[in-house]
Amino acid sequence: MNNKITIVGAGMVGSTLAYSLVTQDITEEIAIVDINKKLAKAQVMDLQHAVPFTKKTKVKVGSYNDCRDSSVVAITCGAAQKPGETRLDLIDKNTKIIKEIMPHIFKANPNIIVLIISNPVDVLTYAAISMFPKKKDQIMGSGTTLDSARFRHLLSQKLNVNAKSIHAYIMGEHGDSEFPVWSTATVGNSKIVAHKHLSKKDQDKMFSDTKNAAYTIIAGKQSTYYGIGSAASYVIRAIMHDKRIVLPVSHLIENVYGVKDVCMSTPAIVGRNGITQSLPLELSKEEQVLFKKSAKVLKKAIASVS
C-alpha cells in the first residue's frame, strides 16, 4: 500500500486533518490540493513547521496527480455551514464540486480509497458512487463517525467511564434526521439503557446535545474541525494500516430493512480495500422507523440535486 495521502481542501477541516495525521505519524507524505493556492501554500508551510516536533511526514502542496501514488484521498473542499444553515443547505454547490473532482481522482488512480468529509456528506458520497458504481466499496463518507464520538463522549461523562469502553452508535444521516441506537448501546457488557444513573430525560438530552453539537460550535467559532480532524484521521489509519475497525461510515445501503439505493451510516468494517463489509443491523422497531425516516430525508435531498 502507498504510504501517501492526498487531501483536497486546505481549509479548517483539511488542515486540521493534516495536522492530526502529522502528529500521529500515520503516513510518510501528505499532498494538499486547493483552488486557493495561496492558502494551500500557507497551510503547508505551517504544517511543515510542526514536523520537527513530531516524526518525519513530508507535507507539500499537491495536485490531483498526487492521487497516483496515494492510498487515500480525503475530500474536505467546498462550502461549509454558516450559523443558521443546515448541512443540506450546501447541497448544490458541493455536489457540483464532487462531480468535477471525482473523475480527476480516479483517472490518476483507479484503486484509491475515497473518504468524503464535505457536507452534506451522505448526499455527496451517493453522488460519487453514482458516477462510479463499480467503486462503491472504495468510496465512503465520514458519516456519523464524528456524531458517534460526540455521543460516546457525553455518555462517558455521565457514566464516568472511558469513552473507549462505550459502544454506542448514532446512525442514519450525518445531520438532522440521524438517530441514536440505544437498544444495542453497551458499557462493558451491560446495556446503557438499564444504567441506573441514566433516566429517559437524560437519554433524550444526550441525543439532542449530540445532534445539535455542530450548530452550537458553529455559533461560537464559525466552524468545527478538531473533532472531525481526529475522526477522519482515525478512519484513514484504519484504511492505511488495514485495521478492519468497525466504524459508522456513510456507504451504499443495499436492502437493509427494505432500504436501498441511498448512502448513510451504519457500522461497517473499514480496512485496506475501503468498506470490507457492511455489518447486519439489529434495530428495535422504533429504531427501524427512524432508520427508514432518515433514508427518506436523504432520498428527497438526493432527488433535489439530480
Ligand code: NAD
Ligand atoms: P473551509 O471554507 O475552511 O475550507 C474549504 C476549502 O475548500 C477552501 O480552502 C476552498 O478554497 C476549498 N475549495 C472550494 N472549492 C474547491 C475546489 N473545487 N477544489 C479544491 N478546493 C476547493 O471549510 P471547512 O470548515 O474546512 O469545511 C469543509 C467541509 O467539511 C464543509 O463542507 C463542511 O460542512 C464539512 N465538514 C464536515 C464534517 C463532517 O463531520 N463530515 C465536519 C465539519 C465540517
